[in-house]
Amino acid sequence: MTVSATATAEALPLEAPVAEQARAIRDSRPLRLITCGSVDDGKSTLIGRLLWDTKAVKEDQAATLHRDSGKQNDLGLPDFALLLDGLQAEREQGITIDVAYRYFSTDRRSFIVADTPGHEQYTRNMATGASTADLAVLLVDARAGILEQTRRHATIASLMGIRQFVLAVNKIDLTNYDRARFLEIVHDFKEFALTLGVKQITAIPMSALKGENVVYDGRAAMPWYDGPTLVETLEKATTRSNQTVGFRLPVQRVSRPGESFRGYQGTVAGGSVKPGDSVVILPSGMVANVTKIVTFDLVRNAAVAGDAITLVLDRQVDVSRGDMIVAIDSQPMTGRGFDAQIVALQPDRIEPGKRYWLKSGSRRQRVLIEPVSQLDLKTSKWGTAERLGMNAIGKVHLTFDEQAIFDTYEQNRTTGAFILIDPDTNNTVAGGMITGRRSELGGIHKDDQRVLLSLPADLAEKIMASELFASRRQDVDIRHTTVGRAAEILGDLDE
Amino acid sequence: MSDIRNEAEAKQNATHKPPLDPHLKALENEAIHIFREVAAEFERPVMLYSIGKDSSVLLHLARKAFYPGRVPFPLLHVNTGWKFAEMIAFRDNIVKEYDLDLIEHINPRGAAENVTPFTHGSALYTDIMKTESLRQALDAGKYDAAFGGARRDEEASRAKERIYSFRTPDHRWDPRNQRPELWNVYNGMIRQGESVRAFPLSNWTEVDIWRYIQAEDIPIVPLYFAKKRPYVERDGMMIMAEDPRMELLPGEVRQEGVIRFRTLGCFPLTGAIRSNATTLDDIIAELETATVSERQGRAIDRDQSGSMEKKKREGYF
Ligand SMILES: Nc1nc2c(ncn2[C@@H]2O[C@H](COP(=O)(O)OP(=O)(O)OP(=O)(O)O)[C@@H](O)[C@H]2O)c(=O)[nH]1
Ligand SMILES: [Mg+2]
Numbered sequence: 006m007t008v009s010a011t012a013t014a015e016a017l018p019l020e021a022p023v024a025e026q027a028r029a030i031r032d033s034r035p036l037r038l039i040t041c042g043s044v045d046d047g048k049s050t051l052i053g054r055l056l057w058d059t060k061a062v063k064e065d066q067a068a069t070l071h072r073d074s075g076k077q078n079d080l081g082l083p084d085f086a087l088l089l090d091g092l093q094a095e096r097e098q099g100i101t102i103d104v105a106y107r108y109f110s111t112d113r114r115s116f117i118v119a120d121t122p123g124h125e126q127y128t129r130n131m132a133t134g135a136s137t138a139d140l141a142v143l144l145v146d147a148r149a150g151i152l153e154q155t156r157r158h159a160t161i162a163s164l165m166g167i168r169q170f171v172l173a174v175n176k177i178d179l180t181n182y183d184r185a186r187f188l189e190i191v192h193d194f195k196e197f198a199l200t201l202g203v204k205q206i207t208a209i210p211m212s213a214l215k216g217e218n219v220v221y222d223g224r225a226a227m228p229w230y231d232g233p234t235l236v237e238t239l240e241k242a243t244t245r246s247n248q249t250v251g252f253r254l255p256v257q258r259v260s261r262p263g264e265s266f267r268g269y270q271g272t273v274a275g276g277s278v279k280p281g282d283s284v285v286i287l288p289s290g291m292v293a294n295v296t297k298i299v300t301f302d303l304v305r306n307a308a309v310a311g312d313a314i315t316l317v318l319d320r321q322v323d324v325s326r327g328d329m330i331v332a333i334d335s336q337p338m339t340g341r342g343f344d345a346q347i348v349a350l351q352p353d354r355i356e357p358g359k360r361y362w363l364k365s366g367s368r369r370q371r372v373l374i375e376p377v378s379q380l381d382l383k384t385s386k387w388g389t390a391e392r393l394g395m396n397a398i399g400k401v402h403l404t405f406d407e408q409a410i411f412d413t414y415e416q417n418r419t420t421g422a423f424i425l426i427d428p429d430t431n432n433t434v435a436g437g438m439i440t441g442r443r444s445e446l447g448g449i450h451k452d453d454q455r456v457l458l459s460l461p462a463d464l465a466e467k468i469m470a471s472e473l474f475a476s477r478r479q480d481v482d483i484r485h486t487t488v489g490r491a492a493e494i495l496g497d498l499d500e
Numbered sequence: 501m502s503d504i505r506n507e508a509e510a511k512q513n514a515t516h517k518p519p520l521d522p523h524l525k526a527l528e529n530e531a532i533h534i535f536r537e538v539a540a541e542f543e544r545p546v547m548l549y550s551i552g553k554d555s556s557v558l559l560h561l562a563r564k565a566f567y568p569g570r571v572p573f574p575l576l577h578v579n580t581g582w583k584f585a586e587m588i589a590f591r592d593n594i595v596k597e598y599d600l601d602l603i604e605h606i607n608p609r610g611a612a613e614n615v616t617p618f619t620h621g622s623a624l625y626t627d628i629m630k631t632e633s634l635r636q637a638l639d640a641g642k643y644d645a646a647f648g649g650a651r652r653d654e655e656a657s658r659a660k661e662r663i664y665s666f667r668t669p670d671h672r673w674d675p676r677n678q679r680p681e682l683w684n685v686y687n688g689m690i691r692q693g694e695s696v697r698a699f700p701l702s703n704w705t706e707v708d709i710w711r712y713i714q715a716e717d718i719p720i721v722p723l724y725f726a727k728k729r730p731y732v733e734r735d736g737m738m739i740m741a742e743d744p745r746m747e748l749l750p751g752e753v754r755q756e757g758v759i760r761f762r763t764l765g766c767f768p769l770t771g772a773i774r775s776n777a778t779t780l781d782d783i784i785a786e787l788e789t790a791t792v793s794e795r796q797g798r799a800i801d802r803d804q805s806g807s808m809e810k811k812k813r814e815g816y817f
Contacts (some may be wrong), residue, residue: 011529032568033523034522034523034526035526038575063790063791063792063793064792065793066793088656089656089659090677091656091657091658091659091660091809092656092657092660092675092676092809093806093809093810094675094676102675102676103660103678104660105652105656105659105660106652106659106703107652107653107659108652108653108703115523117703129680130680132679132680132682133680133682136682136683137682137683137684141741147577159781171501187540199562216537234718257533257536257537258536258539258540258542260566260568260569260765262568262569262570266568269733270565271536271538272529272532272533272684274738298568299567299568300564301563301567302517311525311526311529311530312529313529313533313536313565315567315568326540350680356673362689364685365685366685367537367540407770418683419683419684422683422685424680424682424683424685424687425687425767426689426691431687431690431691432679433679433680433681433682433687433688436555436680436682436683457716473685
């Protein structure tokens with residue numbers, strides 16, 4: 006038998022001088038990741054092992070873990086999953102029920118990890134974890150291979166915008182470190198991932214329990230694998246931001262502490278803003294200019310996606326909670342009909358003809374849902390559907406009483422996301438991702454015909470402030486340029 | 501004091517402060533977002549204020565979230581009558597300096613029946629003076645949302661809690677049926693009598709809290725810094741022996757030593773640590789090499805695995 010340093014629970018500490026470590030962690034926002042996959046594949050054990058090997062488990066917690074573990078395996082190792090499965094019901098049943106959030110860091114980076122349940126009944130809690138993740142660690146039991154639940158989790162993760170996957174082929178110790186089996190599972194998964202459009206996959210053979218290829222390499226047991234460990238992969242993963250898209254500020258509240266001050270408070274959901282920028286308030290379509298960005302610390306000269314700010318405009322406009330302040334030259338879609346994909350999360354089905362509450366950002370409005378199709382996880386094909394049962398992944402039409410404001414989820418993970426709330430129970434019954442606006446045809450325009458106008462800026466501003474313009478804004482392209490350049494472009498078209 | 505904080509104050513806030521690093525900035529933004537969302541969606545929010553380091557950070561974030569306006573909800577201090585004297589002095593100072601509304605509640609049953617940590621044991625004492633007392637105060641104020649400074653890294657059942665944590669009319673938490681919570685879209689819809697506990701610091705760790713206190717120069721109770729203080733050893737903990745109600749048991753001796761606290765609660769139940777950390781730099785350095793968790797010093801959290809969940813189900817924060 007080979008015994009490597011990685012197979013013991015008393016592994017060496019990660020070496021890095023404290024000062025250097027602190028500096029590295031501060032350089033970026035934490036990477037958010039989830040573990041997912043079918044029930045009992047070792048997700049909680051893996052995160053427990055990760056915490057253990059990165060020294061995130063303190064002595065008193067380790068003592069409690071040893072006490073609670075009892076005799077659970079022949080290796081004399083504690084039951085690492087107990088570091089995560091903190092609810093009494095979870096400990097009694099030996100499964101994860103709800104998502105646990107944990108925090109750890111290496112000398113390179115800090116991480117927020119969400120350990121999600123594999124049990125199908127608790128898919129909603131997996132979706133909760135997936136919605137904010139940058140990366141998914143998808144576990145597969147090397148003996149069982151890819152199961153329907155594995156495919157469900159991979160599909161939900163991908164729908165929710167996760168592009169980076171680690172395929173952790175776990176419990177490899179129980180296959181005698183069988184390389185052929187590992188390659189077979191990787192092949193199966195890559196084939197399936199193609200249908201999801203997922204391309205970034207790092208496959209790692211792993212023993213979560215023994216800590217092989219988690220933080221420490223498993224070379225002693227698997228000399229045939231020379232790829233990265235899990236932690237090496239996580240350290241190199243990228244976080245993403247909404248900074249390169251158009252400016253979006255969903256208004257959370259209007260601050261009016263006195264006659265002389267009126268500010269719009271919210272978190273920038275896309276792009277950036279600075280004093281002097283022209284903005285449009287949706288859905289009213291009013292135009293204004295930014296005069297100040299106020300924060301507690303100082304009056305700032307710019308704010309970017311993610312910043313919680315207070316915006317002051319140059320004129321009296323009607324703005325209230327639920328409105329969105331956006332860049333004048335890069336606006337979201339507005340309208341009453343949208344297409345979306347949703348994940349149904351509760352035993353009560355999503356019914357056509359029922360009016361739900363939809364909340365997106367700070368905006369809550371009534372919506373009718375019309376299910377169009379449902380994904381069959383066995384065949385990866387979309388079939389027709391009239392209602393969506395628990396855990397179904399479906400395509401739906403959304404119809405609103407009033408104007409709604411969205412980007413596609415593809416373009417903006419904040420302004421393209423929503424939840425559905427059942428007005429009878431007040432529970433969150435679905436998570437949704439906008440795929441596009443449905444055009445409300447009518448009128449006499451031909452679909453692909455366009456008109457270019459060249460107008461003085463002040464006249465354009467007046468037209469853009471109109472109700473009609475506001476309702477069709479997403480169909481319009483706007484560029485600022487000089488008189489000369491405009492004449493040139495129009496001249497080119499005449500030729 | 502005027503309602504509008506003026507720009508001179510803003511400039512003063514800004515002096516000597518380098519910008520926050522991206523990690524703390526992300527945590528701060530998230531917390532401010534939660535504060536604003538709850539304040540906008542609920543009719544009667546309240547902020548639980550326990551005077552400890554997490555409460556200090558929470559309060560600082562609340563002031564930032566609503567600047568240049570006032571904090572638009574009251575602070576609620578559920579007092580037990582057994583807090584460190586320095587905590588109460590600190591609290592009163594802060595409330596005055598920042599122009600805050602403070603509500604203090606002490607369970608009248610505790611006083612009437614003379615419930616103390618010495619006579620009733622830590623479990624029953626906590627149940628009456630903290631859990632029951634909190635329920636009384638929340639009912640009395642008809643609050644539909646209560647902010648708390650709990651962090652998920654504190655304890656295994658906390659790690660499972662949502663940012664908007666739904667409570668039934670009798671304040672119970674049902675960990676098996678939590679609402680899904682996707683992205684940062686929070687579901688604040690409740691019926692009459694139901695409520696939500698909101699946790700803006702959910703994703704913060706203990707080190708984050710200290711780094712933020714340092715970066716933002718947030719005032720904290722001096723008990724967090726090492727100093728020569730009187731104590732007795734009891735149940736393996738160093739308990740401060742300063743309050744006249746702290747009677748020595750047979751065999752106990754009053755000692756003096758340089759000690760400090762990693763967490764603050766009721767003095768008879770909070771253990772000090774031996775430490776020479778007199779500055780924030782010292783505290784952070786100490787934390788980064790600490791081998792035990794912060795809960796170690798708290799009698800009420802040590803009872804057994806699962807005890808926090810049980811208390812939370814019954815309405816404890
Ligand atoms: N031999 C071996 N056993 C493992 C390994 N990883 C996990 N296990 C065992 O598999 C069982 C299930 O592990 P968990 O971590 O609870 O699985 P899970 O995926 O979190 O399960 P759910 O959250 O309920 O879906 C436990 O008994 C673990 O000790 C491994 O790499 N090798
Ligand atoms: Mg698990």
